[in-house]
Amino acid sequence: MTTERRTPGRRPGGPDTRGEIVQAARESFADKGFAATSMRAVARRAGVDAALVHHYFDSKNELFIEALALPVDPRRIAAQILDGPDDEIGRRIATAFLGVWESPDGQQRMKALFRSALSSDEVARMMREGITELIIQPVSAMLDVPDAKLRVGMVATQLVGTAVVRYLVGLEPVASVDAETLIDRLAPVLQQHLTG
Amino acid sequence: MTTERRTPGRRPGGPDTRGEIVQAARESFADKGFAATSMRAVARRAGVDAALVHHYFDSKNELFIEALALPVDPRRIAAQILDGPDDEIGRRIATAFLGVWESPDGQQRMKALFRSALSSDEVARMMREGITELIIQPVSAMLDVPDAKLRVGMVATQLVGTAVVRYLVGLEPVASVDAETLIDRLAPVLQQHLTG
Known part of the structure; x- marks a missing residue:
C-alpha cells in the first residue's frame, strides 16, 4: 500500500x-x-x-x-425459494438452481467458482461463509424445526453434487438429461431433506 | 519408448x-x-x-x-450394495460410501482423486468411465426399471455432493455432524432416487 x-x-x-x-x-x-x-x-x-x-x-x-463474480444475487435466490407454499419448496429450489446453471453465462461463472473453491482454501472460505450467511441462514430460519441448518446443508450436498456431476465431470446420463427431468428428480429429494 | x-x-x-x-x-x-x-x-x-x-x-x-490409487475395489462396493433387500439399498449405499470416506486413508486418497478429477480432464474421464462400468452398470442392471441408469446417476450426484461439502469444502453443519446422523439423512433420499 x-x-x-x-x-x-x-x-x-x-x-x-x-x-x-x-x-x-x-x-x-x-x-x-x-x-x-x-x-x-x-x-x-x-x-x-x-x-x-x-x-x-x-x-x-x-x-x-x-x-466472487457471482452470476446472481444469492439473496434474490433465497427470496425466490421462500416465496410459496412449504410443500413445494423442493421444486422451487431445484428450479432456481438449474435456472442459474443452465444459462451459458451462469454456467461459465459457476464452473469457474466451483473450480476455484475446490483448489483454493481462500475461495472455499469465502463461498462457505457467504452461502451460510446469505442462503443457509435465511432459508433455515424459515423452517420451523430444530435441525433446520442440517436440513439446508443436506440440500446443499444434493445441489453441489448435481453441479459437479452434470457440469464439471459430465457423468452420463445426468450430464445430458433435460433440465425438466432433472428438476422432477431433484424436487422430491430436496423436499425430503427439508421437510421429510 | x-x-x-x-x-x-x-x-x-x-x-x-x-x-x-x-x-x-x-x-x-x-x-x-x-x-x-x-x-x-x-x-x-x-x-x-x-x-x-x-x-x-x-x-x-x-x-x-x-x-487411480483407489482406496477400495469398486466391484466390492457394488457387491456390498447389491447384497440385501431392495428397500434398504439406500442405507447400504450410504453406509458403504461413508465407510470409505470416514477412514483416514480412504479420505486422503478420495480427496486427492476428487481434486484431480476436478482439475484434469483426463482423470475426470478415467473416473467417469470406471465408475460407469464398475458401479453404475452393475447396480442399474439390478434395478428393474427403464430409467435405472438415471436413477443410479442421481445417487451419484447425492454422494459426490456429500463428499465435496463435507470433506473438501467443509460447509457446516454437514462437515462435523457424526457419520450415523449423515447415514440417516442420506438413506431415504438415496432410496427415493433409486426406487421412489
Whole structure:
C-alpha cells in the first residue's frame, strides 16, 4: 500500500478505484470472513473514504457478489425459494438452481467458482461463509424445526453434487438429461431433506 | 519408448516394471477409456509380455484401482450394495460410501482423486468411465426399471455432493455432524432416487 492510499477521505475516485475496492473486499472476505467484513473495513483496506465504497456498492452483499463474480444475487435466490407454499419448496429450489446453471453465462461463472473453491482454501472460505450467511441462514430460519441448518446443508450436498456431476465431470446420463427431468428428480429429494 | 521396450515378450520384469505397467494403464484409460483398454493393450504400451501384466495384476479392474490409487475395489462396493433387500439399498449405499470416506486413508486418497478429477480432464474421464462400468452398470442392471441408469446417476450426484461439502469444502453443519446422523439423512433420499 502506498502512502497516498493510506489517506482516508482524500482520494478521489480514479479509474481503478472500483477495482481496488473489490480487491480489498475479496481480501477481507478471505482473511476475516463474510460476517466480520464491513463496508468501512473494506474502505480502510482500499485506502478510500467509506462514502466512495457506498458510491459504488449499495451493500456488503453487492461487494460479495462482485468479489466472487457471482452470476446472481444469492439473496434474490433465497427470496425466490421462500416465496410459496412449504410443500413445494423442493421444486422451487431445484428450479432456481438449474435456472442459474443452465444459462451459458451462469454456467461459465459457476464452473469457474466451483473450480476455484475446490483448489483454493481462500475461495472455499469465502463461498462457505457467504452461502451460510446469505442462503443457509435465511432459508433455515424459515423452517420451523430444530435441525433446520442440517436440513439446508443436506440440500446443499444434493445441489453441489448435481453441479459437479452434470457440469464439471459430465457423468452420463445426468450430464445430458433435460433440465425438466432433472428438476422432477431433484424436487422430491430436496423436499425430503427439508421437510421429510 | 526405447527400442528395448518395444521388444515384446523378451523383457524380464525389472524393479520398475510394475510401475511402468501402471503408467501404461493410466495412459490407456485416459486415451481410450476404460472399456477399450485391455490387459494386452496395456502390455503392448508398456513394451512387456502380456503374461507379465497378468503376473502383477489379476484383471483390468485391478489395474484401474492401481492407476487411480483407489482406496477400495469398486466391484466390492457394488457387491456390498447389491447384497440385501431392495428397500434398504439406500442405507447400504450410504453406509458403504461413508465407510470409505470416514477412514483416514480412504479420505486422503478420495480427496486427492476428487481434486484431480476436478482439475484434469483426463482423470475426470478415467473416473467417469470406471465408475460407469464398475458401479453404475452393475447396480442399474439390478434395478428393474427403464430409467435405472438415471436413477443410479442421481445417487451419484447425492454422494459426490456429500463428499465435496463435507470433506473438501467443509460447509457446516454437514462437515462435523457424526457419520450415523449423515447415514440417516442420506438413506431415504438415496432410496427415493433409486426406487421412489
